[in-house]
Every structure is written in structure tokens, then in C-alpha cells.
Amino acid sequence: MQTRRLPMTPLRQRMLEDMQLRNYSPLTMHCYLRCVAEFARHFGTSPAHLGPEQVRTYQLFLLQDKQASWTSVVQTVCALRFFYRITLGRPEILEYIASPQRPFTLPIILSPAEVATLLTTPRNLKHRAILTTLSAAGLRVSELCQLQVTDIDSARMVLRVRQGKGQHDRSVMLSPKLLPLLRHYWQQHKPRPWLFPGTPGTRPITARMVHRICRDAGQAAHLPKAIHPHLLRHNPAYQLMLSSLAKGGGSLAQRLILHHIIRGFSGRLTGRHPADNGQLCRSLASSYRAPAV
Numbered sequence: 001m002q003t004r005r006l007p008m009t010p011l012r013q014r015m016l017e018d019m020q021l022r023n024y025s026p027l028t029m030h031c032y033l034r035c036v037a038e039f040a041r042h043f044g045t046s047p048a049h050l051g052p053e054q055v056r057t058y059q060l061f062l063l064q065d066k067q068a069s070w071t072s073v074v075q076t077v078c079a080l081r082f083f084y085r086i087t088l089g090r091p092e093i094l095e096y097i098a099s100p101q102r103p104f105t106l107p108i109i110l111s112p113a114e115v116a117t118l119l120t121t122p123r124n125l126k127h128r129a130i131l132t133t134l135s136a137a138g139l140r141v142s143e144l145c146q147l148q149v150t151d152i153d154s155a156r157m158v159l160r161v162r163q164g165k166g167q168h169d170r171s172v173m174l175s176p177k178l179l180p181l182l183r184h185y186w187q188q189h190k191p192r193p194w195l196f197p198g199t200p201g202t203r204p205i206t207a208r209m210v211h212r213i214c215r216d217a218g219q220a221a222h223l224p225k226a227i228h229p230h231l232l233r234h235n236p237a238y239q240l241m242l243s244s245l246a247k248g249g250g251s252l253a254q255r256l257i258l259h260h261i262i263r264g265f266s267g268r269l270t271g272r273h274p275a276d277n278g279q280l281c282r283s284l285a286s287s288y289r290a291p292a293v
Helices: 010-021 026-043 052-065 070-087 091-096 112-120 125-137 141-145 178-189 207-220 229-247 252-270 274-286
Strands: 158-161 170-173
Touching: 010 026, 010 070, 026 052, 026 070, 052 070, 052 091, 070 091, 112 125, 125 141, 125 178, 125 207, 125 229, 141 207, 141 229, 207 229
Parallel strands: none
Antiparallel strands: 158 170
């Protein structure tokens, strides 16, 4: 059975082309088109015929009736802002599209013992390799899915990330403990070209499958916390911050990296925006001094 796709109306086609001209990622384009389509479907008419009052009514519907998450509301706001400002050329409506304030919540952190249990519980070698790569390299789930075997540079001990967030390439550190596991995994499965192929093997693994692997591993390890890929991505940075501050060692370059890590986590830990925690960041980073020679 084939999935029925939304008709490509001239207005929808124009919005798609506007995003393609600005080199938006395929995921962003799909999300924006879906949000505008749901907005139009809610009123049963073309979004070109809807104005500020309908935008306000729809936002209240998302918050009060649908009780949508903050992420969903922000996606809708961004999509409507783009649609009215670029596609319709009506920037005056932007002031009527309210941007909700982001709620600040404390991060969920795994202890080193919990991480060790999580990474060793799965019996499936591929699943262990996926979990360990997420944790050791600090990758986003989309970046992990797009990894290829040739992205492993064992000579320089780095992983190449192709077209990550913002469509930027970058290199991340390859952990000495991760490399032997990836080699063992490759010897058994011989994946090509994707490091973690999906079904069929000619395609990369999907983000949904990675989420399922994380969830199942957390349940099998009997952890009381909900495990998801983004948790594994951020957890190593937090543990590095604490362990480095406790040891009091490191080079200037390491202190600069630590300052960046602290800046991101300070907002989560204090409940304030990271920009308001400059003094806290400087104090913590200054306490992280290089060892005496």
C-alpha cells in the first residue's frame, strides 16, 4: 500500500523552492511544509487567506486544546514566520506570531556506573557499537545514522561527521576504547558503505531505530531513567566537566573547550539562559588549571 502524499499546490511548491534557494536541510523543509499544511487544514482553507487572528487562534489551539510540546509550537512558529515573510511577502504579520519562551529544565544525567551498565547490557554487537559511539563521540542521532566506514580515521584518531547540524562537516575525537569495538563490529558484519546500515542494507539506519535501541537497552539494564540518543550525546560532556574540575589539570586548549561545555550546561543547571551565566563560566573555567611542570 502506498502512502498518500499531500498535493503539491503552487503555493506549497513556491514555499519549497524558497527553502531550497536558502539551502535548508531536507528535514527542515519537510517539517515547515507539514506545519503550514496543518495550519491550513485546521481552518479548511488556503493559508494565503489566513491572517493574524487565525494565527493567534491556532497558537492557542496548540497550547490549550492540543497541549503540544514546546518544540512543536516553536517549529510551527518558525514555519509560519518563514511562510508569511518569504513566501507570501507579508512581513507585517510577524509581530502577531508570538514566540513562546523556552522552559529551562534540569538535564537528566547518567552516573558512570549507569553508563557502563547501559553500554554492556545489549547482547547484540551492533547495538553495543551504536550506543558506545553515541556516548563516546557525542554525536547527534542524525549524524550517527550518516556515518560511513570511511569516516573512521584511525591514524588521526578522529571521526568525520558529514553535513551535521547547519550542514557543516566536522571532526570529533575517536576514543581509544571505541576503536577496538568498531573494528570488532566491522570484522563480524563487514558493513558497506554505511557504518550502521538499516533495512535494506543499502540504506543507513533510521533515527527511529536508534531511539528504539536506546530505549530497549535502558529497559534491559533496568535503569530508572528514560534513555534516548540525546541523553547519551550530552552525558559525556557533563562528566568531563565534573572530572576535569575535580582533577584540576589540563592545558589552555582544554580549558577553552571546558569553558564552552560549561557555558552550555550552566543554563541547564542554574535555570538561566547561558548568556546570563558568564561569571559562573569564568569562575569554573579559571579553577581548571594546568598541572605544575
